[in-house]
Amino acid sequence: MSDWRSDLLAWFDRDQRTMPWRKDFHSDPYAVWVSEVMLQQTTVAAVIPFYERWMARFPTAEALAAASEEEVLQHWQGLGYYSRARNLHQGVRTVVQFGWPQTVKEWKMISGVGDYTAGAIGSIAQGIVVPAVDGNVERVFSRRFMVSDTGEKLKRFATFWAGRNVDPHRPGDWNQALMELGATVCTPKNPTCGRCPVASSCEALQAGRVGEFPAPKPRKDWIELEHVTVVPFRGDRVGLVQAKRGEWWSGLWQPPRGEVGADLGIEIGEFVGRFKHVVTRHKIQLEVRRLEVEGHLDGLTWFEFADLDEVPMSAPGRRAINLALEASLRLPGLE
DNA sequence: AAACCGGGGTT
DNA sequence: AACCCAGGTTT
Numbered sequence: 001m002s003d004w005r006s007d008l009l010a011w012f013d014r015d016q017r018t019m020p021w022r023k024d025f026h027s028d029p030y031a032v033w034v035s036e037v038m039l040q041q042t043t044v045a046a047v048i049p050f051y052e053r054w055m056a057r058f059p060t061a062e063a064l065a066a067a068s069e070e071e072v073l074q075h076w077q078g079l080g081y082y083s084r085a086r087n088l089h090q091g092v093r094t095v096v097q098f099g100w101p102q103t104v105k106e107w108k109m110i111s112g113v114g115d116y117t118a119g120a121i122g123s124i125a126q127g128i129v130v131p132a133v134d135g136n137v138e139r140v141f142s143r144r145f146m147v148s149d150t151g152e153k154l155k156r157f158a159t160f161w162a163g164r165n166v167d168p169h170r171p172g173d174w175n176q177a178l179m180e181l182g183a184t185v186c187t188p189k190n191p192t193c194g195r196c197p198v199a200s201s202c203e204a205l206q207a208g209r210v211g212e213f214p215a216p217k218p219r220k221d222w223i224e225l226e227h228v229t230v231v232p233f234r235g236d237r238v239g240l241v242q243a244k245r246g247e248w249w250s251g252l253w254q255p256p257r258g259e260v261g262a263d264l265g266i267e268i269g270e271f272v273g274r275f276k277h278v279v280t281r282h283k284i285q286l287e288v289r290r291l292e293v294e295g296h297l298d299g300l301t302w303f304e305f306a307d308l309d310e311v312p313m314s315a316p317g318r319r320a321i322n323l324a325l326e327a328s329l330r331l332p333g334l335e
Numbered sequence: 336a337a338a339c340c341g342g343g344g345t346t
Numbered sequence: 347a348a349c350c351c352a353g354g355t356t357t
Contacts, residue, residue, distance in 0.1 A: 039342095041341065081352065084343080188339075189356075220348095278337090
């Protein structure tokens with residue numbers, strides 16, 4: 001049996017990258033879950049240090065369920081998209097209370113677990129024979145069969161195909177092999193088809209049209225925002241507010257910030273600089289100001305400089321503080 | 336600096 | 347199906 005499926009598995013057995021979580025796999029759904037949620041936005045290299053810190057602090061679902069949201073967010077800091085951390089926290093609490101899901105349908109009832117993550121955890125940790133279709137698999141599929149659909153349609157066809165082809169004895173390895181191929185060989189740009197274990201069955205390659213698949217999605221316009229933030233200092237402390245539910249960076253700390261011209265509930269202070277923070281479709285032009293505060297000030301919580309690394313903080317909030325601190329160093333008269 | 340990537344949730 | 351979430355990598 002040397003069809004492309006066994007060629008792919010053999011390649012995976014030989015060439016798979018080592019990842020710290022792969023040693024924890026095959027019987028620990030929690031380890032798989034953590035790694036999959038972390039990997040949702042970013043790449044393996046970026047996730048590794050976070051995964052190791054996370055598993056040292058929260059080695060089991062029970063340990064994570066018992067932790068406070070504050071500490072969970074703090075350990076997630078730097079990974080972004082913090083709702084993933086809140087969902088994981090909530091999901092783990094559900095599992096600890098009611099037991100581990102045993103099917104994809106049950107996994108999908110857990111907050112933060114959708115089609116892909118349910119398939120990944122079920123197949124890798126529990127041996128359930130289900131596909132796990134991420135962007136890598138969609139790309140491999142669209143090239144393999146020259147499918148030019150995009151979006152939901154591409155995902156549906158890829159899921160159908162993947163589901164018909166999962167290796168019933170090694171579903172987790174098979175899913176990982178497909179994703180690994182997309183991540184390391186069948187890459188979005190400059191794929192290395194010369195190293196592809198299944199090149200001979202790739203329709204796009206035979207046609208010399210690999211670069212045309214998958215078809216690009218129509219791009220949306222940027223949303224431009226102009227915000228101003230005031231960094232309040234008092235001695236060796238900085239005054240922060242916690243973003244409320246429903247606001248961006250909800251639950252994280254940051255200096256008061258708002259649209260230019262809006263009432264921040266604090267004096268506007270003096271200009272120290274500006275930078276741009278880009279996220280998804282949004283470009284935020286952020287004007288940074290600083291303010292020396294003498295007495296009390298309603299609504300602010302004061303953190304010592306030395307403790308700031310431990311505070312779960314929004315990315316632009318941290319950049320603004322750093323900018324304001326640098327400005328203070330350049331202008332010692334302001335201290 | 337712009338383009339692109341990506342999975343889950345909501346409406 | 348479109349949009350929100352509110353970060354990262356590649357080019």
